[in-house]
Amino acid sequence: MIDPAILKSIETFVEGQLPLLKSVKDSWQPHDLLPNTRNTSWKKELVEFRRQAATLSDEVLVVLIGNLVTEEALPSYQSWLNRISEIRDETGASPTPWAQWIRGWTAEENRHGDILNKYLYLSGRVDMRSVEITVQHLIRNGFDLKSGNDAYKSLVYASFQERATKVSHANTGRLAEKCGDSTLGKICSFIAADEARHEEAYKRFFGKVLELDTSNAVIAFASMMRQKIAMPARLMSDGISADLFSQFAIVAQRIGVYTTRDYAGIIANLLDYWKIPSLSGLTAEAVKAQDYLCGLPATYLSKADRIEEVLASLPAEPFAWIFGRTA
Ligand SMILES: [Fe+2]
Numbered sequence: 623m624i625d626p627a628i629l630k631s632i633e634t635f636v637e638g639q640l641p642l643l644k645s646v647k648d649s650w651q652p653h654d655l656l657p658n659t660r661n662t663s664w665k666k667e668l669v670e671f672r673r674q675a676a677t678l679s680d681e682v683l684v685v686l687i688g689n690l691v692t693e694e695a696l697p698s699y700q701s702w703l704n705r706i707s708e709i710r711d712e713t714g715a716s717p718t719p720w721a722q723w724i725r726g727w728t729a730e731e732n733r734h735g736d737i738l739n740k741y742l743y744l745s746g747r748v749d750m751r752s753v754e755i756t757v758q759h760l761i762r763n764g765f766d767l768k769s770g771n772d773a774y775k776s777l778v779y780a781s782f783q784e785r786a787t788k789v790s791h792a793n794t795g796r797l798a799e800k801c802g803d804s805t806l807g808k809i810c811s812f813i814a815a816d817e818a819r820h821e822e823a824y825k826r827f828f829g830k831v832l833e834l835d836t837s838n839a840v841i842a843f844a845s846m847m848r849q850k851i852a853m854p855a856r857l858m859s860d861g862i863s864a865d866l867f868s869q870f871a872i873v874a875q876r877i878g879v880y881t882t883r884d885y886a887g888i889i890a891n892l893l894d895y896w897k898i899p900s901l902s903g904l905t906a907e908a909v910k911a912q913d914y915l916c917g918l919p920a921t922y923l924s925k926a927d928r929i930e931e932v933l934a935s936l937p938a939e940p941f942a943w944i945f946g947r948t949a
């Protein structure tokens with residue numbers, strides 16, 4: 623059970639974390655990292671941009687598209703935060719710290735889908751119409767993180783998910799660099815740096831909740847992990863594949879963009895950041911939740927080898943995103 627008064631009482635704390643969002647003046651914009659179509663040298667810039675993009679493997683293209691589709695469903699994520707009654711933006715332009723956070727976070731996130739979309743369009747490497755269809759389907763299908771609009775569980779989810787996106791963007795960028803696309807490498811590292819600030823903010827918010835309502839917060843954390851973290855783009859569809867998300871997730875796992883080991887590593891990081899193993903004075907139910915949480919990284923790691931073997935044995939699947947080629 624959450625205590626609504628806790629969320630209210632940490633408003634000043636939340637306000638103190640707002641500088642984790644960058645001012646618009648200090649933020650990068652997609653145009654800073656893409657060929658400048660106003661320059662007289664734009665053709666030359668575009669030729670070089672495409673030369674680099676031509677080096678990307680089909681696997682990297684598939685995970686990049688999956689990352690883009692995930693980012694483009696931002697309307698679903700903003701509406702999720704606004705369903706949580708204790709923190710939502712009541713008017714749409716409310717001055718409360720929580721509302722300022724939600725809008726500022728959304729405004730930063732919006733650049734992620736924007737730049738990846740422009741990158742893919744300019745690259746000429748993918749079936750952009752199929753990608754756009756997937757985005758439209760995903761937003762129509764929605765996203766249920768199964769938190770029941772519980773504020774504590776939602777903060778756990780956001781902490782986990784920001785770190786997960788940081789990991790996958792950073793790994794995608796490293797692979798792009800390796801292929802020979804330093805432009806995409808830089809784009810992914812800029813996005814990952816934003817995700818890192820967001821991760822830090824959500825971890826601090828939940829850390830404060832933990833400090834003030836420890837047992838209930840630990841129980842919420844465990845309950846979120848028991849049902850597993852539902853990926854935000856789980857309901858993506860290109861209108862053709864029966865389970866597009868799984869196909870994308872298999873490629874992401876195979877090429878090391880987001881793996882079972884990463885999942886275990888994120889849980890371990892959260893346990894450590896929130897000092898879960900050393901919390902004391904918990905209720906009996908919270909002690910059970912604490913024990914369960916502390917064993918989780920080892921549980922996932924013990925399955926990682928077997929999962930990798932199985933995934934390696936699966937055939938490559940065709941993706942409409944890349945004109946039916948397999949990955
Ligand atoms: Fe993002």
Ligand SMILES: [Fe+2]
Nearest residue numbers: 784787817820
């Ligand atoms: Fe994010």
